Amino acid sequence: xxxxxxxxxxxSGDFDKLVAVFTLASGAAxxxxxxxxxxxxxxxxxxxxxxxxxxxxxxxxxRFFNFFMGGLNNVPLSRLNFFGLSPKLMTGLMKKRNxxxxxxxxxxxxxxxxxxxxxxxxxxxLGIKKEDLIPEIxxxxxxxxxxxxxxxxxxxxx
Amino acid sequence: xxxxxxxxxxxSGDFDKLVAVFTLASGAAxxxxxxxxxxxxxxxxxxxxxxxxxxxxxxxxxRFFNFFMGGLNNVPLSRLNFFGLSPKLMTGLMKKRNxxxxxxxxxxxxxxxxxxxxxxxxxxxLGIKKEDLIPEIxxxxxxxxxxxxxxxxxxxxx
Amino acid sequence: xxxxxxxxxxxSGDFDKLVAVFTLASGAAxxxxxxxxxxxxxxxxxxxxxxxxxxxxxxxxxRFFNFFMGGLNNVPLSRLNFFGLSPKLMTGLMKKRNxxxxxxxxxxxxxxxxxxxxxxxxxxxLGIKKEDLIPEIxxxxxxxxxxxxxxxxxxxxx
Numbered sequence: 001x002x003x004x005x006x007x008x009x010x011x012s013g014d015f016d017k018l019v020a021v022f023t024l025a026s027g028a029a030x031x032x033x034x035x036x037x038x039x040x041x042x043x044x045x046x047x048x049x050x051x052x053x054x055x056x057x058x059x060x061x062x063r064f065f066n067f068f069m070g071g072l073n074n075v076p077l078s079r080l081n082f083f084g085l086s087p088k089l090m091t092g093l094m095k096k097r098n099x100x101x102x103x104x105x106x107x108x109x110x111x112x113x114x115x116x117x118x119x120x121x122x123x124x125x126l127g128i129k130k131e132d133l134i135p136e137i138x139x140x141x142x143x144x145x146x147x148x149x150x151x152x153x154x155x156x157x158x
Numbered sequence: 159x160x161x162x163x164x165x166x167x168x169x170s171g172d173f174d175k176l177v178a179v180f181t182l183a184s185g186a187a188x189x190x191x192x193x194x195x196x197x198x199x200x201x202x203x204x205x206x207x208x209x210x211x212x213x214x215x216x217x218x219x220x221r222f223f224n225f226f227m228g229g230l231n232n233v234p235l236s237r238l239n240f241f242g243l244s245p246k247l248m249t250g251l252m253k254k255r256n257x258x259x260x261x262x263x264x265x266x267x268x269x270x271x272x273x274x275x276x277x278x279x280x281x282x283x284l285g286i287k288k289e290d291l292i293p294e295i296x297x298x299x300x301x302x303x304x305x306x307x308x309x310x311x312x313x314x315x316x
Numbered sequence: 317x318x319x320x321x322x323x324x325x326x327x328s329g330d331f332d333k334l335v336a337v338f339t340l341a342s343g344a345a346x347x348x349x350x351x352x353x354x355x356x357x358x359x360x361x362x363x364x365x366x367x368x369x370x371x372x373x374x375x376x377x378x379r380f381f382n383f384f385m386g387g388l389n390n391v392p393l394s395r396l397n398f399f400g401l402s403p404k405l406m407t408g409l410m411k412k413r414n415x416x417x418x419x420x421x422x423x424x425x426x427x428x429x430x431x432x433x434x435x436x437x438x439x440x441x442l443g444i445k446k447e448d449l450i451p452e453i454x455x456x457x458x459x460x461x462x463x464x465x466x467x468x469x470x471x472x473x474x
């Protein structure tokens with residue numbers, strides 16, 4: 001195994017888990033790894049263009065889900081989340097300690113050439129179109145293609 | 159690494175995560191992967207025969223846990239779960255978009271030869287017997303055996 | 317791939333997931349695997365020395381987080397957690413069935429030579445020092461080093 005490769009299925013949309021995703025992604029890319037992020041389900045929180053409660057997507061039921069997946073400004077923390085307080089608290093802590101914030105980590109990942117992919121099935125279910133997503137999305141794909149890209153590397157489900 | 163293999167430790171019993179498990183499993187199997195699913199803890203939700211609040215298992219404490227692990231009809235969604243509404247909503251969305259539902263995905267996985275394994279320790283803790291599980295369970299096994307089967311492939315914990 | 321290696325990013329601090337981590341770790345180590353545990357974020361619950369609500373860490377915000385990460389005596393169960401009841405219930409079940417408890421599993425893992433690593437960034441964010449952690453922590457490290465250790469094995473995110 002000569003190629004160093006890290007692939008992550010980004011299923012979660014929780015703030016703390018997204019911090020883990022982009023810390024791993026940017027860290028791996030910075031030491032020469034090929035990094036593939038495959039965003040699916042709640043993970044779309046990280047790659048939707050419209051922030052806030054955006055109502056992207058067609059159909060009432062899809063809107064219902066999208067309402068709760070309001071993009072990066074509204075990602076909850078997986079455990080502590082009192083009144084939406086904690087992601088702000090944690091961002092505060094990260095700034096105070098001079099650690100990169102989630103938005104910075106995402107920016108680093110883009111600059112370091114991390115590959116962003118979006119899950120086709122999730123988009124169909126949620127009625128999301130490619131233009132609703134950040135332009136860095138390289139490809140919209142399914143399981144077979146993802147397995148082709150992730151083969152022979154380390155693969156995580158977060 | 160010639161063999162293409164995907165192994166998943168199915169720890170979660172949440173509806174959305176089980177959809178992810180069986181989408182990956184059936185998708186991988188359909189492009190020639192050997193797929194191993196190792197069901198443990200809450201993941202037993204997906205492989206218990208009795209549906210509803212079944213009270214499978216012996217002993218009061220085991221019953222307490224089993225009550226909350228009521229099989230496929232009662233799997234909650236990991237994040238949104240208002241009054242048991244969301245898995246139904248999501249199944250509705252999946253049907254509307256012509257995407258396979260969870261039950262269809264499980265059925266595809268079986269037909270495509272995905273290997274189903276059950277975790278021995280979970281069964282001991284929860285007092286579950288092999289006859290409480292779907293007949294597709296190929297083997298009841300522990301960590302050592304699972305590692306033997308998953309070796310040299312991609313392995314996920316979901 | 318001759319070397320048998322299992323690496324786990326221990327992100328969760330939930331009781332049931334920590335049971336899974338140490339069951340996998342001790343099980344793998346007992347059949348000759350090199351096992352690397354990389355504790356990060358909530359996973360610090362498993363490796364902090366002070367038990368109870370310890371207020372380890374400096375600064376008010378860090379204390380806020382640490383309060384909710386009170387070490388092994390206070391790890392919640394990921395799903396069922398009524399009034400802190402369930403980890404006790406589950407430990408009761410494990411004892412009754414003669415299955416190793418979480419504390420025993422951690423002890424086995426130590427004895428079997430499992431490698432414990434702590435995430436540098438989490439420690440900076442949370443204001444935790446090496447002396448706040450159990451002495452088995454072999455090294456405090458970042459993503460690049462972890463990838464070096466986990467390379468060519470199976471890697472899980474739990």
